[in-house]
Amino acid sequence: MSWHEMWSAVMESAKGLVAYGLCPGEPVALFAATSVEWTLADLAILAAGGITVPLYPSLVDETISYILKDASPRFLFVDDEHKYQKLIALGIDSTKILQFSAFEKIRTWGKALSDDTIYLRIDQLASEVPASYIYTSGTTGKPKGVVITHGNIVAEVEAAQSVFHFPSSHIGLVVLPLAHVLARVIQFFQLASGCQAAYAENIEKLAENYREVRPHFIVGVPRMLEKMHERIIASVEKLSSRKQRLFAWALKIGEEYSEKKRTRATLSWSLKFFHVMATFLVFGPLRQRMGGRLSLFISGGAPLSKSIARFFYSVGLLVLEGYGLTETFGAITVNRPDDYHFGTVGKALPGVWIRWASDGELLVKGPMVFREYLHQPEETKAAFDDEGWLKTGDIGEYSKDGFLRITDRKKNIIVTSGGKNIAPQPIEEMLLRSPFIDHVMLVGDARKYLIAVLSVQHEALMRYFQEKGESWSGKVDAKVEALIAEVIASVNAKLSSYETIKRFLIVEGSFTIEGGDLTPTLKLKRDTIYRKYQPQIEALYKSS
Numbered sequence: 001m002s003w004h005e006m007w008s009a010v011m012e013s014a015k016g017l018v019a020y021g022l023c024p025g026e027p028v029a030l031f032a033a034t035s036v037e038w039t040l041a042d043l044a045i046l047a048a049g050g051i052t053v054p055l056y057p058s059l060v061d062e063t064i065s066y067i068l069k070d071a072s073p074r075f076l077f078v079d080d081e082h083k084y085q086k087l088i089a090l091g092i093d094s095t096k097i098l099q100f101s102a103f104e105k106i107r108t109w110g111k112a113l114s115d116d117t118i119y120l121r122i123d124q125l126a127s128e129v130p131a132s133y134i135y136t137s138g139t140t141g142k143p144k145g146v147v148i149t150h151g152n153i154v155a156e157v158e159a160a161q162s163v164f165h166f167p168s169s170h171i172g173l174v175v176l177p178l179a180h181v182l183a184r185v186i187q188f189f190q191l192a193s194g195c196q197a198a199y200a201e202n203i204e205k206l207a208e209n210y211r212e213v214r215p216h217f218i219v220g221v222p223r224m225l226e227k228m229h230e231r232i233i234a235s236v237e238k239l240s241s242r243k244q245r246l247f248a249w250a251l252k253i254g255e256e257y258s259e260k261k262r263t264r265a266t267l268s269w270s271l272k273f274f275h276v277m278a279t280f281l282v283f284g285p286l287r288q289r290m291g292g293r294l295s296l297f298i299s300g301g302a303p304l305s306k307s308i309a310r311f312f313y314s315v316g317l318l319v320l321e322g323y324g325l326t327e328t329f330g331a332i333t334v335n336r337p338d339d340y341h342f343g344t345v346g347k348a349l350p351g352v353w354i355r356w357a358s359d360g361e362l363l364v365k366g367p368m369v370f371r372e373y374l375h376q377p378e379e380t381k382a383a384f385d386d387e388g389w390l391k392t393g394d395i396g397e398y399s400k401d402g403f404l405r406i407t408d409r410k411k412n413i414i415v416t417s418g419g420k421n422i423a424p425q426p427i428e429e430m431l432l433r434s435p436f437i438d439h440v441m442l443v444g445d446a447r448k449y450l451i452a453v454l455s456v457q458h459e460a461l462m463r464y465f466q467e468k469g470e471s472w473s474g475k476v477d478a479k480v481e482a483l484i485a486e487v488i489a490s491v492n493a494k495l496s497s498y499e500t501i502k503r504f505l506i507v508e509g510s511f512t513i514e515g516g517d518l519t520p521t522l523k524l525k526r527d528t529i530y531r532k533y534q535p536q537i538e539a540l541y542k543s544s
Contacts, residue, residue: 001036006040009040009044009103009107010040010043010044010047011047011115011118012107012108012110012111013040013041013044013103013106013107013110014043014044014045014047014048014110014118014121015048015107015109015110015111015113015115015117015118016044016106016107016108016109016110017044017045017048017050017075017106017110018048018110018113018117018118018121019109019110019112019113020075020106020109021074022045022048022049022050022074022075023049023074024048024049024050024121024124025049025050025051025129025130026050026051026073026074027050027051027052027053027071027072027073027074027133028041028045028050028051028052028053028073028074028075028076028077029053029054029055029067029068029071029073029075029076029077030042030045030052030053030054030055030076030077030178030179031055031057031064031076031077031078031079031083031087032057032077032078032079032080032083032100033057033079033177033202034174034175034176034177034178034183034199034200035079035100035199036197036199037079037100037103038079038178039178039187039191039197040103041077041100042178042184042187043191046125046131046150047118047121047122048118048121049121049122049124049125050074051130051131051132051133052131052132052133053067053071053073053132053133053134053135053145054132054134054135054178054179054184055067055135055179056177056179056180056520057083057177057179058177058513058514058520059520060514060516061086061089061090063143064086064087064090065090066142066143067135067143067145068090068092070145070374070375071133071135071145071374073096074096075096075097075098076092076096076097076098077098077099077100078097078098078099078100079099079100080099084097084099125150126150126151127149127150127151127154128149128150128151128371129149129150130147130148130149130150130371131148131149131150131152131153132147132148132153132184133145133146133147133148133374134146134148134179134181134184134326134329136326137326137519137520137521137523144373144374144376144379145373145374145375145376146326146327146370146373146374147370147371147372147373147374148329148370148371149370149371151367152328152329152367152368152369152370152371153188153329155329155351155366155367155368156185156188156328156329156330156331156368157185157188157189157192158350159331159349159350159351159352159368160185160189160330160331160334160349161189161192161193162349162350163334163336163337163349164189164193164298164337165193166190166193166195166216166217167195168194168195168196169195169196170195170196170216170217171195171196171197171198171213171214171215171216171217171293172186172190172195172196172197172198172215172216172217172218172219173198173199173200173209173210173213173215173217173218174186174187174190174197174198174199174200174219175200175203175206175218175219175220175224176219176220176221176301177520179520180301180520180521181324181326181329181330182219182221182300182301182324182330182331183219184329184330185329185330185331186219186298198213198215207289210289210290210291210294211288211289211291213291214291214292214293214294215291215293215294216293216294216295216296217294217295217296217297217298218294218296218297218298219297219298219299219300220297220298220299221299221300221301221302221521221522222299222301222302222303222304222305222308223302223522225297225299225304225308225309225312225319226305226308226432228290228312229308229311229312230435230457230460232286233435234459234460234463237463237467246281246282247282249278250278250281250282250283251282251311251314251315253271253274253275253277253278254275254278254283254313254314254315254316255310255314256271257271257272257274257275257278257314258310258313258314262313262340279316282315283315283316286315287315287316287317290317294317295316295317295318296317296318296320296337297312297317297318297319297320298319298320298322298334299319299320299321299322300321300322300323300324300330300331301521301522302521302522302523303406303425303429304319304321305429305432305433306342306343307433309321309342309343310342313342318337318340319342320334320335320336320337320340320346321334321335321342321344321345321346322334322335322345322346323345323346323394323404323406325390325392326370327369327370327383327390328364328366328368328369328370328390329368329370330368331349332348332349332352332354332364332366332368333345333346333347333348333349333352333354333404334346334347334349335347335403341399341401341403343405344399344403344404344405345403345404345405345406346403346404347402347403347404348404349366351366351367351368352364352365352366352368353365353366354404355389357385357391359410360395360396360410361391361392361393361394361395361410362392362394362395362396362406363385363389363390363391363392364389364390364392365388365389365390369390370390393409393410393411394406394408394409394410395407395408395409395410395413395423407423407425407426408423408424408425408426409425412424412425412526414442414443414444414445414450415445415446416444416445416446416447416448416449416450416498417446417447417448418448418498420498420499422442422444422450422498422499424441424442424450427442427450427491427495427499427501428440428441428442430491430494431452431454431487431488431491434487435457435460436456436457436460436461436464436483436484436487437454437455437456437457437484437487438454438455438456438457438510438511439454439455439510439511439517439518439524440452440453440454440455441453441454441524441526441529441530442501443530443537447541449498449500449501449502449503450499450500450501450502451501451502451503451504451505451537451540451541452488452501452503452504452505453504453505453507453529453530453533453537454484454504454505454506454507455506455507455509455510455511456476456480456484456506458474461480461483462474464483465479475508476506476508480506481506484504484506485504488501488504503540503541505533505536505537505540507533511524511529516528516532517529517532
């Protein structure tokens with residue numbers, strides 16, 4: 001789609017919405033998967049003076065009903081019949097539901113209106129005017145509607161443009177749900193920067209889309225990289241011993257080369273030669289599986305393992321981690337292409353101010369910080385300190401060279417019965433480096449010691465037992481427990497005694513969004529998981 005075609009589609013759709021009755025300041029919900037129609041609808045809503053309310057396709061009915069009641073959208077866009085019927089079942093008036101398949105019809109509704117109708121509405125969009133109600137993922141209760149203004153969006157995009165520079169020939173593959181604030185930021189960034197956007201069909205077709213689109217950059221979450229890493233390692237394990245040794249040699253060369261490049265150290269001619277050979281024999285074919293042109297992956301939304309970032313950099317894919325909140329409309333810190341440190345979330349974006357509260361909580365000010373929570377004045381007041389600094393709820397620290405490192409969520413800090421403070425996130429990250437662990441959550445508040453509640457990676461376990469020539473039923477049994485015990489023991493060896501995990505619980509199945517264990521952004525719902533498995537957890541503590 002050309003820029004001219006897109007502009008025409010947005011203008012005509014915006015006029016269609018106005019003709020259908022959308023007034024300035026009225027919300028419109030978007031209940032759909034990532035697609036070009038999502039972007040067109042979003043821009044049309046904003047151009048008509050409306051307020052976009054994104055809804056994750058994976059939300060349960062109860063959450064959808066809550067958000068629709070709270071936001072009171074004038075209209076709702078959906079992308080398929082299934083979602084249309086879901087809204088009808090929830091009691092939504094069918095005249096308020098607009099399907100993406102009817103886009104051409106919507107565009108015809110406003111033909112009698114002048115373009116000046118839309119230009120006038122755009123002229124009235126001051127920086128303090130609300131542009132979007134983005135609902136938090138609800139890790140600690142009901143979602144809150146974060147009121148994001150047009151000024152917040154512009155500030156975030158301009159800050160990102162000062163860091164990332166992509167020419168118009170470069171393609172960014174849009175993978176994340178556009179209801180995710182990170183994906184939405186990239187949507188606006190790509191539009192403002194003039195580079196091309198391609199939309200992944202779905203996660204199942206991602207590998208095919210890589211080869212088809214051949215993107216130059218991707219913005220995603222750590223889970224995507226973790227899955228890619230798992231597939232690569234699984235493929236290598238199936239190779240002959242000679243090819244496995246070749247891969248190990250190439251990876252060692254890549255690690256040395258990339259570290260010298262990162263620190264701007266001198267590259268010897270021999271290292272350059274060996275790196276060319278490693279690229280030709282190993283890294284080149286590997287990167288072809290990702291399209292051959294992918295050189296940058298911007299990661300956010302959750303912590304990324306330093307070892308994963310280093311692995312991909314060794315094979316030629318630079319992973320830059322950033323940090324932000326829904327309340328800041330995306331990033332407030334990010335690693336730069338020319339200034340990065342793995343294991344950190346980078347340095348503050350232009351216009352962002354950071355300081356620490358007395359208890360170590362990260363506080364933020366800047367033009368991208370949100371205005372308020374919709375209909376929740378008390379929650380809004382509680383989100384800021386007396387001087388107007390946003391309380392992020394995160395605990396962090398600066399590295400010696402000025403990069404921010406997030407150590408944990410303030411609410412997640414475990415205080416044992418012995419008075420020891422433990423940040424669970426770094427320990428959980430160490431456990432997740434094992435290919436056998438899918439998700440893990442530590443518990444131990446007001447207890448003598450920690451217990452790990454975890455789900456296992458069934459595919460990795462199946463491969464492991466097959467390679468050993470052993471049968472496995474696919475159920476959690478003594479063999480699996482023994483293997484997980486070894487993983488935990490190896491992690492415990494690196495921890496202080498009060499941080500070690502004394503017992504563990506392996507749950508059947510996996511932590512899922514549908515099961516209520518994960519938010520739509522794949523964060524652990526810790527309170528929900530604890531309540532779900534509380535009887536088993538209590539039994540473990542009593543048996544010790």
